[in-house]
Every structure is written in structure tokens, then in C-alpha cells.
Amino acid sequence: MKHILPILLASLVLLSLIACGGKTAAPAETKAPASDATPAPKTDAIVVDTCILKEADDAMINNYTLLAVNPDAPFVDADGKPVADVQLNTVGAAALIHWLLSAEGEELAAAYGYDRYGEYLFYLKDDRPVSTAEIPAATPETKRVRLSTTTSVNDSGLLGYLLPVFEGKYGYEVEVYSAGTGKAIANAKMGNADLILVHAKKQEEAFVADGFAYVLDDMKAERMTYMYNYFVLCGPSADPAGVRAAADVKAAFAAIADGKFPFISRGDGSGTHTKELSLWPEALGITAEAESFKGYTDWYTSANAGMGTCLVMAEETGAYILTDKATFLTFVANGGVM
Secondary structure: OOOOEOHHHHHHHHHHHHHOOOOOOOOOOOOOOOOOOOEOOOOOOOOOOOEEEEOOOHHHEEEEEEEEEOOOOOOEOOOOOEOOOOOOOHHHHHHHHHHHOOHHHHHHHHHOOHHHHOOOOOEEOOOOOOOOOOOOOOOOOOOEEEEEEEHHHHHOOHHHHHHHHHHHHHOOEEEEEEEOHHHHHHHHHOOOOOEEEEOOHHHHHHHHHOOOEOOOOOOOOOOEEEEEEEEEEEEOOOOOOOOOOOOOHHHHHHHHHHHOOOEEEOOOOOHHHHHHHHHOOHHHOOOOOHHHHHHHOOOEEEOOOOHHHHHHHHHHHOOEEEEEHHHHHHHHHOOOOO
């Protein structure tokens, strides 16, 4: 299943990336898929000023991990009180995970975005788990599958691209709860998800250590990390902080802080927020706690919002922002609307 190729929007994305010094080449070992798309009618579009200013830094790798929720986990409600009688669809969760890790699922994920943007939005890890398990068709009892996931795989359009293929082939219906990784994991801890797809290693490891995940048949570990992309540091094309010229992403963050240039933080405990916190100079003391940045509110905005909302805020205020590249390219192609 392919997306229709929007010629005008793709051109705007590429022009924006070139103007901002962004990279458009796919990894050498990745081959571009053949396209069977047809051009879309010409439409009016807004050119987004927010640009990719720093990317492909080793400190900005963004890994995505699947975990099956353990039906025997110590589920708790929002107040931390035990929750009883949680019913999970372990069959449906395993079916979706095995399909995502199958040759078909992985190839579709790796190909996503090329037709529209001229580059890949997600890459497969060399040491990724691969499944050859037989995937059962859905039954009335196993049809509904609840996936709790991060906004980046949803806002980028990846799930909208993948899930209809899985559902059409095997008869399942996947309900997606999309939030920052912290909230997506919390949702699973309350027994409201059969599997999670997130991107924050420490939070994933804590999820496993606390007994909320288990090892599926044919897999070697609870955490199944299989694809990645890059976080990108974006900002206004004028780049008043000089981010483009910074030696690396941490130097770029230091320049933003030194000049007190506006910055939009997710502030929501997501994987993107967690990564952002690791990039500020330690001397600033910026953490997830509001007290840690109370002296910086003249330039640092903690939005407690999803990636799309934060990108709109950055565009409207001329602020810097850390985002996953897939969501950013979708944002540009949509003319700054999410």
C-alpha cells in the first residue's frame, strides 16, 4: 500500500531541507523502493520557516522498541493502587509484534516516506530481531488489539501506513493510544494496552524490571528494538543562536542557553523530552521538575504537549525545538499544520 505522491509538498520539503542545510540522502546500504504512486493535484501550501539545523549526531539516535505487556503484571491505577481483573489480548499482541518484525512488516517500515520525501524516515537496526512465526488470523475473542505508543510513530503517519496492511491481512482491529513515552507506558501499567511501541531506553528497562513485560516465543528478550531514526534540532531559518555552526548538538544546546533564545520543550516525559534533557549543559540543572527551570522561563517553555503541537508553537514563536525527523517532515509537508 503506497501513499499518493504529493509533488508540490515534496518539493517544498526538499527545498526547505536544502535551505536549512538538511541531509536528504538515505544510508548507502538502503535501496529506494519502486514507486507506483501518481501525482496529486496541485494545491496551495505554506512554506514553513522552521528548519532542520543539526542532525545525524551520534547523540541524536532515536531507537524504537516493542514490548508485549505481561498479563501477570502488577497493574496499578493512576494513584498507584492495585488493579484487579485486567484482561489482555496476548494472542493479538503477539500477532502484531510478529508481523511488525516479519520481513513484510520491517520492509514496509523501512520504505515508509521515500515516495513522499525522497528519503527514508525510519531505518532498520542491523542487530534487530526478526520473526518468522506463523501469524494466526483474528477470532472474535482476539480481534481487538490495544497498542500504546509514542506520538512520533503516529504523527509521522507510520502507523496509518502499516496497520491497515496488518488488519486487512489477518482481520485484527488495532486501537492506538498515542502519547509521550512516559504516558504511553503509564497507560500500559494500568492494564490499558496489550503491547507498547516506545523510544526511551531507561523507561523501557524500568518497565521490564517492574514485571510489566515478558519474552515472546522466538524472541530473546522483552525489549525488541528493531528500528531507529534521528532526533533533529530545528529552529528558525535565521538561526540567531548559530546552531548550524556549532561543533555538535551539545554545543548547539549550550549556544541556545547562553543566548537565551526561545526553546520549546515537550515537557511531557516523552522519549523526545528525555533526550532533550540529556543535551543541556549539566550546569543548567534542567530536569523534568518545574523547579529546575523556573529561572529560565523567559526563554524555556515546557509545553507538556505532543510533538505536533510543540512544532506549531515553535513555528509561531520562532523558537528552537528538538523533534524526531519523521514528524518534522510530516509537519513541513502539511504546511505547518498537525
